[in-house]
Amino acid sequence: MFHHPYLIRVNLWRMKLLELAAANFDLEKTLGSGQVFHWEKLGRAFCGTIGERAVYVEQLGSDLNLHIAQRKLDGLKPSSLATLIGHYFALDHPLEEICASLPRDPVMDVARQFCRGLRIIRQPKWECLATFICSSMKQVAHIRQISRAMRERFGEKKEICRHEVYSFPPADRLAGTSEHELRKCGLGYRAKNLLATAKRVALREANLESWSALPDVELREQLCQLPGVGAKVANCVMLFGYERIKAFPIDVWIERVLREKYFPRKRKLTSASLAEFAANYFGTHGGYAQQYLFHHARMTGKRRRKG
DNA sequence: CTCCAGGGATGAT
DNA sequence: ATCATCCATGGA
Numbered sequence: 104m105f106h107h108p109y110l111i112r113v114n115l116w117r118m119k120l121l122e123l124a125a126a127n128f129d130l131e132k133t134l135g136s137g138q139v140f141h142w143e144k145l146g147r148a149f150c151g152t153i154g155e156r157a158v159y160v161e162q163l164g165s166d167l168n169l170h171i172a173q174r175k176l177d178g179l180k181p182s183s184l185a186t187l188i189g190h191y192f193a194l195d196h197p198l199e200e201i202c203a204s205l206p207r208d209p210v211m212d213v214a215r216q217f218c219r220g221l222r223i224i225r226q227p228k229w230e231c232l233a234t235f236i237c238s239s240m241k242q243v244a245h246i247r248q249i250s251r252a253m254r255e256r257f258g259e260k261k262e263i264c265r266h267e268v269y270s271f272p273p274a275d276r277l278a279g280t281s282e283h284e285l286r287k288c289g290l291g292y293r294a295k296n297l298l299a300t301a302k303r304v305a306l307r308e309a310n311l312e313s314w315s316a317l318p319d320v321e322l323r324e325q326l327c328q329l330p331g332v333g334a335k336v337a338n339c340v341m342l343f344g345y346e347r348i349k350a351f352p353i354d355v356w357i358e359r360v361l362r363e364k365y366f367p368r369k370r371k372l373t374s375a376s377l378a379e380f381a382a383n384y385f386g387t388h389g390g391y392a393q394q395y396l397f398h399h400a401r402m403t404g405k406r407r408r409k410g
Numbered sequence: 411c412t413c414c415a416g417g418g419a420t421g422a423t
Numbered sequence: 424a425t426c427a428t429c430c431a432t433g434g435a
Contacts, residue, residue, distance in 0.1 A: 240430045244419050291416025294431075331431050355430065 109194055110185035111166065124183055127198045129220025130162040136221055137243050137399040138343050140234060140250045141271070150266045153191045154227055156269045157261035160188075167192075172263040193222045200389045201348075208375050210364040211392060214399040221398060223342060223390055228311040229304060230271040231344030236297050236331040237290055238339070241266040243401075245289075252288035253277075274304035295330025303329065319347055334378075342390040351381045351389040 112122040134142040134149055142151040150159035156173035170186060202215055235248045254269035257276050261268050278301040285294035309329060314322055327339040338352035344346040361377050385392040
């Protein structure tokens with residue numbers, strides 16, 4: 104018997120298998136909601152990396168079954184590994200309380216219902232920052248391709264359950280490439296920004312870890328000084344990389360939802376006042392509200408028709 | 411202020 | 424099959 108919040112069972116004999124308790128969690132919604140881009144779906148399972156670790160994960164009811172690539176689990180105890188996995192998937196977020204704290208209105212109610220079990224995961228900071236620099240002016244399908252190309256070219260190959268996965272290249276690895284090499288990954292003009300930011304991170308001119316201690320406003324200021332990072336990307340990195348659950352990134356989908364559902368009659372409304380409304384209205388867990396509205400709109404919504 | 415810079419997926423015709 | 428649209432940062 105394990106005294107552990109998630110870990111249910113370990114079977115290290117036949118394969119490296121962990122079984123975690125994951126109540127109120129929906130793996131597919133979580134990995135398919137546009138917050139992370141590298142997980143590959145194989146039937147019901149997902150293949151990917153958590154940091155340097157290759158992971159094969161499958162949800163069966165309220166359990167998560169995990170295969171881990173390392174033969175000896177890098178000396179980690181199964182309970183430590185379970186903690187690591189649970190931390191990544193944010194299984195410790197009090198989702199009931201978070202959902203209850205979101206505003207009650209017809210729009211939010213539908214999104215909250217639709218996104219039951221969707222959690223905001225905790226991504227490695229550099230990986231998150233770099234990926235969202237690549238995301239600007241791209242759609243989800245395209246970001247996935249860029250992420251894959253960069254991992255295949257510059258990351259480390261791992262094998263898990265007879266599938267290849269690649270870790271995300273560290274900043275100094277990308278800093279040692281060239282704009283030309285990065286462009287081969289489909290980055291276009293973002294290559295220059297990513298390279299410049301990678302260099303600043305590699306040289307510790309931008310110390311991503313130490314920024315964890317900063318309050319929201321100052322963290323956002325620091326992020327926005329990096330090449331390729333504007334308000335939207337900064338908010339994504341805060342939300343997905345720095346656990347700033349209040350951060351509310353506004354992209355075209357969210358802006359459309361806010362305008363059409365919350366202000367259908369106000370034709371003249373600046374983006375700035377929309378952002379201010381969102382920050383005030385959705386409260387301390389605004390990031391969850393944003394993610395739920397975003398995912399629901401993308402899954403059910405149609406693009407705006409012209410005319 | 412406006413215009414533009416990759417480019418593959420997606421949808422309309 | 425071809426054509427237009429989607430995307431959000433930064434520089435001219």
